[in-house]
Amino acid sequence: MVLQNAIRFVVVLLLQGLVFNHVSVGAYIYPAIYVYFILLLPYETKGWVLLLSSFLLGLGVDFFSNSLGLHAAAAVSMAFFRPLVIRLLTSGKDYEILQSPGIKTSGFSWFMFYSVILILIHHTLLFFLESFTFADFSQTLLRILFSSLATLFLVLTGQFLFYKPEKH
Amino acid sequence: MQNLFAFIWRNSFYFLYLILIIVSLMLMSQNNYYQRTILINTTNGFTGGLLSLTSNFSDYLKLKSANKALAEQNARLLSQAKYLYLNTGTENVPPPDSGVITGYYATGQNFMENSTPTDTSKFIRQFEFIAAKVISNSVNRRNNYLKLNKGSLQGVRPNMAVIAPNGLVGQVVEVSSNFSSVMSVLNRNSRVSAKHKSSNQVGSLLWDGTSYRLGKLVDIPSHVQIFPGDSIVSSGYSHVYPEGVLIGTVEEAKLESGASFYQVTVRFSADFNKLSYVYVVNNLMRSELMRLQESQSQTQ
Numbered sequence: 469m470v471l472q473n474a475i476r477f478v479v480v481l482l483l484q485g486l487v488f489n490h491v492s493v494g495a496y497i498y499p500a501i502y503v504y505f506i507l508l509l510p511y512e513t514k515g516w517v518l519l520l521s522s523f524l525l526g527l528g529v530d531f532f533s534n535s536l537g538l539h540a541a542a543a544v545s546m547a548f549f550r551p552l553v554i555r556l557l558t559s560g561k562d563y564e565i566l567q568s569p570g571i572k573t574s575g576f577s578w579f580m581f582y583s584v585i586l587i588l589i590h591h592t593l594l595f596f597l598e599s600f601t602f603a604d605f606s607q608t609l610l611r612i613l614f615s616s617l618a619t620l621f622l623v624l625t626g627q628f629l630f631y632k633p634e635k636h
Numbered sequence: 637m638q639n640l641f642a643f644i645w646r647n648s649f650y651f652l653y654l655i656l657i658i659v660s661l662m663l664m665s666q667n668n669y670y671q672r673t674i675l676i677n678t679t680n681g682f683t684g685g686l687l688s689l690t691s692n693f694s695d696y697l698k699l700k701s702a703n704k705a706l707a708e709q710n711a712r713l714l715s716q717a718k719y720l721y722l723n724t725g726t727e728n729v730p731p732p733d734s735g736v737i738t739g740y741y742a743t744g745q746n747f748m749e750n751s752t753p754t755d756t757s758k759f760i761r762q763f764e765f766i767a768a769k770v771i772s773n774s775v776n777r778r779n780n781y782l783k784l785n786k787g788s789l790q791g792v793r794p795n796m797a798v799i800a801p802n803g804l805v806g807q808v809v810e811v812s813s814n815f816s817s818v819m820s821v822l823n824r825n826s827r828v829s830a831k832h833k834s835s836n837q838v839g840s841l842l843w844d845g846t847s848y849r850l851g852k853l854v855d856i857p858s859h860v861q862i863f864p865g866d867s868i869v870s871s872g873y874s875h876v877y878p879e880g881v882l883i884g885t886v887e888e889a890k891l892e893s894g895a896s897f898y899q900v901t902v903r904f905s906a907d908f909n910k911l912s913y914v915y916v917v918n919n920l921m922r923s924e925l926m927r928l929q930e931s932q933s934q935t936q
Binding site for chain 1: 687
């Protein structure tokens with residue numbers, strides 16, 4: 469489990485830094501695939517592991533995109549809100565301790581809501597910190613919207629690519 | 637005291653978050669120059685190495701446009717060289733790197749104007765060019781940066797200008813031993829002193845974050861006649877960019893009734909999405925100019 473997550477950490481970091489940072493499909497579209505790692509950490513990940521690994525991942529993306537501290541701040545904030553979002557979405561229901569969030573374990577609509585909320589938190593912080601002003605409000609809003617959609621699309625694609633139906 | 641520790645331990649999640657977010661915000665602020673430089677120097681070698689590895693592959697996709705831009709630049713330079721021959725005769729042409737190269741992008745016009753370079757000792761070299769490859773670039777963010785495969789060991793220093801074969805690109809902001817980071821014109825913090833070439837009126841070129849092909853030129857007074865297609869070049873006032881580097885052409889010049897300044901939309905001549913080879917420009921007289929400016933501001 470730890471190894472799998474460690475590999476995922478490296479893979480999403482390299483994917484982000486070497487591939488998706490250079491993809492330009494539109495003026496406002498920045499697909500932040502690296503949040504996939506934070507989304508898929510197991511439910512019972514210790515708080516400090518969650519925060520610290522997200523911070524380091526964000527910092528790693530910063531080194532590639534020359535924006536020291538920007539992605540780190542957004543990623544660590546996303547990680548900070550993750551337990552709260554999980555608690556809100558799973559009130560009453562319980563989940564298996566060793567599992568990770570995913571379409572297979574949590575169902576499509578749950579995972580979709582969970583991803584949308586956290587990606588929106590991440591992108592809102594990222595783009596407002598980047599523009600550092602409320603002056604270009606509508607532009608920043610469009611950036612958040614389009615980039616969130618692109619990121620969500622990639623996250624769901626990632627889920628379906630590695631979706632292994634269980635044998636009955 | 638023990639209660640305090642117990643309190644911190646119980647809420648360690650919140651405290652850790654607080655610490656990490658403060659660290660990231662501190663890294664973001666440009667004031668921590670020393671810490672930033674150390675971090676960038678230690679990591680740039682690694683990320684730069686990886687990026688130059690992958691750019692070896694993506695280079696093939698840009699070969700065509702890079703070739704075209706270089707060929708066009710060659711043609712421009714050839715026509716300039718021709719003017720030199722016509723005006724001076726072959727014997728008296730100064731060695732290629734000894735002239736005061738100003739406006740080398742203009743179509744030979746500047747060389748016509750200073751057309752008596754017979755005595756080479758009169759010439760002082762002002763600009764030095766370092767060719768570099770773009771290994772990382774973006775156009776879809778609010779603040780875009782490039783990474784180049786040349787660093788301090790190759791003579792690149794912060795504040796040097798970066799230009800592509802077909803136009804101005806940006807300014808070096810951070811340098812490690814073998815790589816450098818460039819703030820492109822497509823950045824909130826970029827402000828280039830630019831002039832409307834036919835009238836010599838100087839304004840500031842900014843980027844509003846919308847389209848990577850279009851920039852905004854402000855502070856051009858309303859009495860100037862501006863037409864779509866007019867050239868916008870660097871003014872050279874900032875001591876970063878050489879004078880006369882092409883930035884782009886006027887796409888649209890709006891003058892609201894009663895306003896005293898134009899709102900000019902400029903179409904960049906460099907295609908920021910297709911940059912592959914660029915030149916880092918070292919202004920050899922920059923420190924002298926800066927010293928002069930400092931002593932001037934001290935006496936005031």
